[in-house]
Amino acid sequence: MENNVKKTKIEIVMQSVREKVANRHLVSGARLPSVRAMAQEFNFSVSTVVEAYERLVTEELIEARAGAGYFVCSSVRAYPLNTVEPCLTREIDPLWISRQSLEAKPNSLKPGCGWMPANWMPEAALRKALRKTSRTEPDGLVSYSTPAGYAPLRHLIARRMEMTGVYSLPEQIILSDSGTQSIDLICRLFLNPGDVVLIDDPCYFNFHALLKVHKVETIAVPFTAQGPDIAAFQAALAKRPRLYITNAGIHNPTGASLSISTAYQILKLAEAAQLIIIEDDIFADLELIPAPRYAALNGFHQVIQIGSFSKTLSASIRCGYIAAKPEWVERLIDLKIATCFNSNHLNTEIIYHALTDSAYRKHLDWLRLHLAEAMSKTAGNLKKLDIHPWLLPKAGMFLWCQLPAGYQADKISKDSLKHGVILAPGGAFSSSPTANQFLRFNVAQSNHKKIYQILEKVLNKQSRAGSTDI
Amino acid sequence: MENNVKKTKIEIVMQSVREKVANRHLVSGARLPSVRAMAQEFNFSVSTVVEAYERLVTEELIEARAGAGYFVCSSVRAYPLNTVEPCLTREIDPLWISRQSLEAKPNSLKPGCGWMPANWMPEAALRKALRKTSRTEPDGLVSYSTPAGYAPLRHLIARRMEMTGVYSLPEQIILSDSGTQSIDLICRLFLNPGDVVLIDDPCYFNFHALLKVHKVETIAVPFTAQGPDIAAFQAALAKRPRLYITNAGIHNPTGASLSISTAYQILKLAEAAQLIIIEDDIFADLELIPAPRYAALNGFHQVIQIGSFSKTLSASIRCGYIAAKPEWVERLIDLKIATCFNSNHLNTEIIYHALTDSAYRKHLDWLRLHLAEAMSKTAGNLKKLDIHPWLLPKAGMFLWCQLPAGYQADKISKDSLKHGVILAPGGAFSSSPTANQFLRFNVAQSNHKKIYQILEKVLNKQSRAGSTDI
Numbered sequence: 001m002e003n004n005v006k007k008t009k010i011e012i013v014m015q016s017v018r019e020k021v022a023n024r025h026l027v028s029g030a031r032l033p034s035v036r037a038m039a040q041e042f043n044f045s046v047s048t049v050v051e052a053y054e055r056l057v058t059e060e061l062i063e064a065r066a067g068a069g070y071f072v073c074s075s076v077r078a079y080p081l082n083t084v085e086p087c088l089t090r091e092i093d094p095l096w097i098s099r100q101s102l103e104a105k106p107n108s109l110k111p112g113c114g115w116m117p118a119n120w121m122p123e124a125a126l127r128k129a130l131r132k133t134s135r136t137e138p139d140g141l142v143s144y145s146t147p148a149g150y151a152p153l154r155h156l157i158a159r160r161m162e163m164t165g166v167y168s169l170p171e172q173i174i175l176s177d178s179g180t181q182s183i184d185l186i187c188r189l190f191l192n193p194g195d196v197v198l199i200d201d202p203c204y205f206n207f208h209a210l211l212k213v214h215k216v217e218t219i220a221v222p223f224t225a226q227g228p229d230i231a232a233f234q235a236a237l238a239k240r241p242r243l244y245i246t247n248a249g250i251h252n253p254t255g256a257s258l259s260i261s262t263a264y265q266i267l268k269l270a271e272a273a274q275l276i277i278i279e280d281d282i283f284a285d286l287e288l289i290p291a292p293r294y295a296a297l298n299g300f301h302q303v304i305q306i307g308s309f310s311k312t313l314s315a316s317i318r319c320g321y322i323a324a325k326p327e328w329v330e331r332l333i334d335l336k337i338a339t340c341f342n343s344n345h346l347n348t349e350i351i352y353h354a355l356t357d358s359a360y361r362k363h364l365d366w367l368r369l370h371l372a373e374a375m376s377k378t379a380g381n382l383k384k385l386d387i388h389p390w391l392l393p394k395a396g397m398f399l400w401c402q403l404p405a406g407y408q409a410d411k412i413s414k415d416s417l418k419h420g421v422i423l424a425p426g427g428a429f430s431s432s433p434t435a436n437q438f439l440r441f442n443v444a445q446s447n448h449k450k451i452y453q454i455l456e457k458v459l460n461k462q463s464r465a466g467s468t469d470i
Numbered sequence: 471m472e473n474n475v476k477k478t479k480i481e482i483v484m485q486s487v488r489e490k491v492a493n494r495h496l497v498s499g500a501r502l503p504s505v506r507a508m509a510q511e512f513n514f515s516v517s518t519v520v521e522a523y524e525r526l527v528t529e530e531l532i533e534a535r536a537g538a539g540y541f542v543c544s545s546v547r548a549y550p551l552n553t554v555e556p557c558l559t560r561e562i563d564p565l566w567i568s569r570q571s572l573e574a575k576p577n578s579l580k581p582g583c584g585w586m587p588a589n590w591m592p593e594a595a596l597r598k599a600l601r602k603t604s605r606t607e608p609d610g611l612v613s614y615s616t617p618a619g620y621a622p623l624r625h626l627i628a629r630r631m632e633m634t635g636v637y638s639l640p641e642q643i644i645l646s647d648s649g650t651q652s653i654d655l656i657c658r659l660f661l662n663p664g665d666v667v668l669i670d671d672p673c674y675f676n677f678h679a680l681l682k683v684h685k686v687e688t689i690a691v692p693f694t695a696q697g698p699d700i701a702a703f704q705a706a707l708a709k710r711p712r713l714y715i716t717n718a719g720i721h722n723p724t725g726a727s728l729s730i731s732t733a734y735q736i737l738k739l740a741e742a743a744q745l746i747i748i749e750d751d752i753f754a755d756l757e758l759i760p761a762p763r764y765a766a767l768n769g770f771h772q773v774i775q776i777g778s779f780s781k782t783l784s785a786s787i788r789c790g791y792i793a794a795k796p797e798w799v800e801r802l803i804d805l806k807i808a809t810c811f812n813s814n815h816l817n818t819e820i821i822y823h824a825l826t827d828s829a830y831r832k833h834l835d836w837l838r839l840h841l842a843e844a845m846s847k848t849a850g851n852l853k854k855l856d857i858h859p860w861l862l863p864k865a866g867m868f869l870w871c872q873l874p875a876g877y878q879a880d881k882i883s884k885d886s887l888k889h890g891v892i893l894a895p896g897g898a899f900s901s902s903p904t905a906n907q908f909l910r911f912n913v914a915q916s917n918h919k920k921i922y923q924i925l926e927k928v929l930n931k932q933s934r935a936g937s938t939d940i
Contacts, residue, residue: 051828054828054831055826057828057831058825058826058828058830058831059629059826060626060630060632060633095804095807095808098617099617099804099807102617102812103616103617115613115614118609118611118612118613119608121608123611123612126611126612127604127605127611130604130611131601131604134597134600134604135597138588138589138591140786141588141591141593141596141597141600141786142588142591142593142596142783142784142785142786143585143588143785143786144571144585144780144785144786145572145786147568147569156529156530159530159543160530162530163530177647177788177810177814178810178812179811180808180810180811181809181810181811184810188683192663193662206807206808209804209807209808210808213805213808213809310614313612314816315613315614315812315815316609316611316612316614316814316816317611317814317816318647318813318814318817333569334565335683337565337568337569337676337679338564338565338676338679338682338683339650339651339654339680339683340650340651340654341649341676342572342648342785342788343788344647344787344788344817345785345786346784346786346817346820347787347788347814347816355528355529356529357525358521358525358527358528361524
């Protein structure tokens with residue numbers, strides 16, 4: 001990636017020294033070429049080389065000795081700049097997809113990962129927002145934020161929520177560093193080890209990982225095309241669950257949307273059981289027509305909404321939020337200070353500028369259109385391999401797909417990984433026995449012939465192995 | 471603060487509409503002035519007003535109706551842009567200083583807060599780093615980071631550590647979003663409710679708040695001018711503590727530094743008891759001569775180092791790290807993914823650029839000099855009020871000061887708050903009975919006559935009240 005960046009002259013000199021140290025052309029304690037000699041070598045000015053050397057002093061790679069010149073620090077060893085390799089031996093668990101996707105080599109194909117390719121993100125709006133933020137007042141640049149976070153962004157989030165019929169005062173909104181951190185703070189407020197929490201079956205794999213950290217018992221309620229199975233949900237209430245964690249709008253991994261009648265019935269049951277619903281609204285900006293929200297019906301009495309901007313704006317500029325009733329907000333702020341002290345102020349300014357730039361709205365129109373196209377194309381490509389979506393989602397980026405009878409998602413995922421294709425096996429989303437017949441596809445990452453070639457190869461291999469096994 | 475920012479024409483139009491909505495000059499459903507009329511009013515171009523209106527549409531404050539113009543969204547109520555007020559009734563607890571300092575009005579004086587004023591921070595280096603980062607490749611702008619975080623910053627941190635005799639491979643370093651989050655992740659790895667943790671008496675108040683979240687028992691070991699009291703430390707080991715959390719280099723709040731002989735004896739005891747030491751190296755860049763580090767002696771067998779850049783670079787651009795032995799690194803990465811998914815990639819690039827800019831090193835020289843001057847000045851001012859430092863620190867920004875006999879730090883802090891002065895009462899740092907005779911002063915925030923005038927007033931009032939009370 002570094003080759004794409006236009007290097008300044010100073011950086012060229014710095015890089016050259018770093019490489020010489022890494023290659024052991026310059027070892028610990030060695031004297032660097034004089035500033036003048038280096039300037040002649042590159043045909044740069046002396047002041048350029050001085051600045052490069054001074055920066056390397058700051059990096060503690062080299063040191064200046066008065067009157068004697070610059071020397072490689074005696075403590076420097078040649079660090080290998082290792083690339084992270086996929087771990088082929090790791091068992092499929094809720095962290096499998098995260099680790100494989102985040103540690104993927106640059107040329108891997110990632111139909112199983114949960115985010116957009118970089119060129120599907122609003123790069124121009126972000127660069128503009130960054131430049132704007134680089135001119136913010138000194139306080140914005142260096143100081144802590146107020147405990148609840150940057151007020152203009154909280155106001156904007158309140159207005160955005162109104163699009164889905166959810167009414168929150170800005171004072172009810174706390175900014176955090178991510179959607180996951182938002183849920184984690186809520187779990188810290190309500191849960192003790194051994195408590196019971198309801199989740200969807202299947203659900204976003206990281207809910208499993210997070211709840212494991214909280215040492216609670218989970219009950220997975222089957223998710224239908226209209227929302228949670230009402231009878232199963234009611235039955236689960238007998239175990240006195242404390243929270244129910246689910247997606248708002250577009251369900252991950254199935255792509256299903258809650259129907260208004262299911263929302264109404266689930267909410268009535270939850271209210272009667274004093275169960276708190278955590279609604280993760282991370283996919284809101286991908287919806288064409290908003291699905292019903294529990295918070296719209298219940299008005300934050302027993303519902304907490306969380307969200308972030310990592311799916312449609314940037315995953316590199318972390319920012320999430322929590323909307324809850326005022327008495328919970330105060331306690332969540334105390335927990336936020338105790339466990340991470342403060343959220344990122346600078347990021348919240350960048351996110352605010354990007355969200356309010358009209359380029360973002362235009363980008364969303366483009367994105368929804370391209371996702372719809374990619375969805376039908378991916379479904380078509382998978383159909384040829386006899387892999388079929390459980391349902392065709394109204395919007396979003398996920399297709400939850402069933403393998404032909406007899407194939408196992410975990411084996412296919414591990415085999416594909418060897419060929420550089422990262423899949424999302426059902427077992428990471430659900431511990432039910434049938435989950436291993438499913439794979440989640442991210443349609444935005446699935447437009448590569450090689451994915452389907454590898455899949456075909458891996459399926460064929462398993463079918464041959466299977467016939468001898470049985 | 472907003473007045474300092476040079477507003478663009480588009481922003482002027484947006485702000486004018488926002489104010490009209492907030493003041494109810496424009497109510498829900500009202501039609502906005504036409505683009506042409508607005509352009510004439512401000513003497514701006516029509517395209518400027520169109521862009522401003524379009525951005526307000528994105529903010530969901532107004533909506534466009536084809537052929538009819540722009541209207542205030544029907545769901546918009548006039549949100550009050552409340553300023554957060556200090557809470558005068560809150561009891562002194564470990565979160566008291568954080569909440570009061572973070573929620574302070576812009577004109578408050580904050581000798582009790584734990585950070586530098588904005589104009590003591592390296593603003594120029596940060597703005598340069600931000601501009602540089604705005605030109606990063608698309609992946610840096612929008613994508614998740616690798617689980618361990620941006621490699622060049624991990625390499626740089628490893629080199630910085632070598633200044634204190636601590637040798638870590640970059641592979642042993644994980645980036646996080648803050649020093650506090652780093653300790654939180656470590657607590658999650660090692661602690662169960664009911665476990666015992668050693669802390670210093672006094673210690674950074676947020677250690678108390680964080681450990682309370684983990685529902686563990688704490689034993690506070692008296693901190694002497696050379697480090698923890700060795701006999702008390704040894705006695706505390708009988709309760710089989712799991713962790714000992716302390717500062718490296720400069721101790722908060724006392725400003726004391728660990729001596730090499732104390733470090734050696736404490737480490738021998740810790741090794742024999744299989745106690746893990748968490749060393750918080752957040753003040754490293756303020757030291758003139760590095761104090762001994764446990765990690766330098768022990769080499770990460772039983773020591774974990776954490777740190778951040780919030781004290782000397784920016785508290786708004788959150789970034790911390792953990793350095794630990796490889797088998798713990800893997801498990802900490804899993805925990806990081808489960809509880810916050812990913813750290814801020816963009817921030818780590820900004821921090822890297824700022825740290826390697828030679829302007830940062832020059833700033834540190836300036837900062838250390840000014841802190842030393844402010845320290846002797848603050849001590850002089852306090853002496854006139856018969857308030858004396860427990861010791862004169864070698865470096866850093868804190869003075870741990872004892873009140874004249876009979877005065878109580880909690881009462882003085884609550885009284886001073888009414889006059890807009892935020893102090894740091896000893897009770898937030900320690901639950902020992904004598905702690906209430908102490909206040910922590912941040913010398914970088916203490917160069918205001920008004921602070922000493924208010925203190926004198928509040929001390930006089932208490933002395934009169936005290937004489938009738940007794």
